[in-house]
Amino acid sequence: MSKRKFNLYFVPALVNEPITYVLVKDFDLKFNILRAEVVEKGGQLLIEVDGKPAQITKGVAYLQDMGVKVEELNEFVTKDEERCTNCGMCVSICPADAIEMDRDTWKVIFHLEKCIACGLCISSCPPRAMKLKT
Template structure:
């Protein structure tokens, strides 16, 4: 029952429906919204971490597909290149999940990949290109 990360893409017709509520209520799934861009009457995208019994998980994904929601496994990860990182801290201030943090007293930047929501803000902020995307 370890959580699985997926990317959902919604059509404009389903973006304003309570489908996440239905996943929780009808399929007994634990849902953690990691990132979302949903607007009524427009296409939307959401990154979820979903956890539950395998049968319920499968049924929940079938429900989403029946509504026309496209489901993809989260197939990219952010990785820090230790040989390039200078521990400048530029990435820390833009990280919304706290995956990048400053270790005191040695003042080094640490990266907790399990907390990363793959927003890619650190990739944009790093002046040394130490933060990399892997597919």
């Protein structure tokens, strides 16, 4: 079993397709919706998929066949260690508990695997150490 995160982009015509249902039923994938939004250009869904590696690959292929743009999310936010002062402003802002204060060293630890790519830490970081991965 493995876990991967994907950003799915839908054109308006696809918004009514029950694609998440198909992912569960036909590919036996568990998924967690981390973020969802609908804008003029269509919809965007950030999901974490949990399942057999081969099934995940097949599920992604299905989505692409349907016309969904699929983008795997590896590293969205990075922490510039040089710039970070370890204040911890981001700790209470992060909705995913991906940023933690180590209470022995008083250093800020960023758990990339928990990051849901919301970007809230980027704008709230006073020394601008949290950055968009480019």
